[in-house]
Amino acid sequence: TAQAAPPGNKDVLVHLFSWNWNSVARECRDFLGPRGFGGVQVSPPQEHVVVNGFPWWQDYQPVSYGLNTRRGNESEFRAMVDSCHAAGVKVYADAVINHMSGQDGGGTGSGGSRFGHYDYPGIYQHQDFNHCGRNGNDDIQNYRDAYEVQFCELVNLADLKTGADYVRDRIAGYLNKLLALGVDGFRIDAAKHMPPADIAAIKARLSRPAYLYQEVIPGAGEPVRPEQYAGNGDLLEFHYGEDLARIFNQEKLSYLRTFGSTLPSGSAVVFTDNHDTQRGSGVLTYRDNARYALANAFMLAWPYGSPKLMSSYEFGNKDEGPPAEASGRTRDSVCFTDRWRCEHRWQVIANLVGFRNAVRGTGVNNWWDNGNDVIAFGRGDRGYLVLNDEGPVTGRSFQTGLPAGRYCDVVHGNFSGGACSGPVYTVDGGGWFRADVAAQDGIALHVNAKL
Ligand code: LM2
Ligand code: CA
Incomplete structure (x- = not known):
């Protein structure tokens, strides 16, 4: 059965999107802990592709389950977890387990591993991937077909055969390594693209209980629905941010009186925007300034779901990565400089975290x-x-x-x-x-x- 929304008595999460491990460690100690944040979601910890210009989405193309990334190495990762725990802040890792890379030509990963599209030496070869036999290139086209959504390729990303024991064991081995480093749970990336039973089988292989929240983006008329994943853990609630934006931008705040969504409150992780939706339209983001602050204040003060705050860097085009060294390594995050927007530090937002903790349990x-x-x-x-x-x-x-x-x-x-x-x-x-x-x-x- 699903574990209740984030463990502990502080349920506010913040996604420090693209922050390097040293910066997260510092933020836990200096700000998140003292201000009552319950947890931090960190960007994917596994080795990833390296692409010209270092776009942010490199992180969503795994090359191996080594922990050398643009954000730091394994010992820095461990030190981050320790620093957050010392500050009373839990750490949730973004787990990219549906697929590996999508670069047709292959290349060398952030940790120096060589790879080809269906060839990751020492872990996965051609037989460890789904080859769905649709659409000429095995890519997902029809979201009204559950088989395509779960067995074809999401934007050419090599789709792991999560139905196979061998693959389940490798994925669980990776997640167990993170648990051994002290991680408290996982955001399950692209959960919609894996059958719920595959995620359940991976969860059953975990060495200890972990908080899971899954990304299943609902679409009108689609057969794969968030509710189908409720048995595995919590769910990111995508309607929430869209509804909130519509009410603030086009309707009236008085409509908020009954605000909520269709998922049970105890299993919904709610958010105004995330790293994907802030690059599209129809949600409020840091670019909305005061209105964004008000919307986050409402989310934090309102007893539906568990809030996940977004902490962004400014971008000119939607591929642009975080501030980086010439080597591709992500620069330290210094709030309000160098494009780091740090919405979680805005006075209203940060102080409403304390408000939420103070009113916990009341109606x-x-x-x-x-x-x-x-x-x-x-x-x-x-x-x-x-x-x-x-x-x-x-x-x-x-x-x-x-x-x-x-x-x-x-x-x-x-x-x-x-x-x-x-x-x-x-x-x-x-x-x-x-x-x-x-x-x-x-x-x-x-x-x-x-x-
Ligand atoms: C997610 N959830 O299901 C993440 O939240 C989302 O950010 C990820 O997409 C996606 N799933 C895969 O993990 C991002 C980004 C894509 C990017 C992929 C892989 O939004 O644009 O795709 O990561 O890096 C990029 C290119 C795309 C190309 C693909 C493979 O934009 O054109 O497809 O790489 O080379 C040919
Ligand atoms: Ca899949």
């Missing part, structure tokens, strides 16, 4: 909206959030469930050492406080930021 109460784009709600007697995605609101009284007292507005200030660096609101004995709310802004109060 929504005291919902109020203006019938348009101003909303407010409480979480039991622990927290209260106001979001305004229209013009200024002046002199309004808000009914909360909070105990009387003085609270730090963590949208505008940090609470530390008993002091608030931003505005403070006084909640009276009846739970009320009075405030102005600027356009495209908000207020967040919680009991762990009470003066």
Whole structure:
């Protein structure tokens, strides 16, 4: 049966997309741990292809299960896991196990391994791949055909025969190596392209329990559905970010009152955008600035699913990789310089992580909206959030469930050492406080930021 959404009592994950291991180690120690993040998703740890210009998607073309990548080597990886654990942050690795590389000509991987399209010396040869016999080149074309989706090639990527014991053993060997290094679980990349039973068979070979969350992108009229994978673990919920973007961009925030999706809340990992969707359209991204911050604030404050935050680097075209040395090695991430956008450090987003931890276990109460784009709600007697995605609101009284007292507005200030660096609101004995709310802004109060 599925393990409940991220283990532990802090359920916020952040994807430090493309960050190298030394930088992740530092971020766990200096920021993620102290700010209450529950886990970090790191980019794929296995040896990958190297392509001209070092596009980000090199990482999704495995060459071997050695751990020499553009982000560091095995000892740096181990040191990262140790640093994150010391800070109380779990580590989830992006597991690319449906396929190997897609380069027809073959080449040399990031760790120096030679390879051909269906030839990975010492691990996989031609017989270890599915050759589906469709469409002339074995590529997936028809997503309404489950056989094609799972047994043909996703953009020419050599499709592993995950139905075979030999292949299952090799994949499990790789995941067990990561577990031995201390990793806490896996994002299962391209899960949709493997039959659910194949993932179950690999999971059964793991040396210890691990948290799994699977990428199964739903498509209208398609036979392969996220629900079919629920027995293996949690699911990334792709509708969530699209629905949230539509409500913010075209509809009204008042519609958020019943926000959720079709998956059970306890098995959904929700996100505004991810590394793929931020390169397309129809979702909110760092490029939306204040509105993006508000949408993330809502996600963090709302009790549906477990949130996964995106932390991006800026890109000119959708293939562009992270800041790199001439050698192809990824440069250290220094937030707000060198294209690193660090959405997880934006004050609103980072402080709403603390809000979420403070209100854990409570329900929504005291919902109020203006019938348009101003909303407010409480979480039991622990927290209260106001979001305004229209013009200024002046002199309004808000009914909360909070105990009387003085609270730090963590949208505008940090609470530390008993002091608030931003505005403070006084909640009276009846739970009320009075405030102005600027356009495209908000207020967040919680009991762990009470003066
Ligand atoms: C995923 N989930 O199912 C990842 O989230 C997604 O980012 C991956 O695609 C994909 N599956 C495979 O793991 C990315 C990227 C593709 C890229 C692949 C492989 O979005 O554009 O494909 O990684 O690197 C690239 C080229 C493509 C070429 C392919 C094989 O863009 O044109 O196909 O390599 O050489 C001929
Ligand atoms: Ca497959």
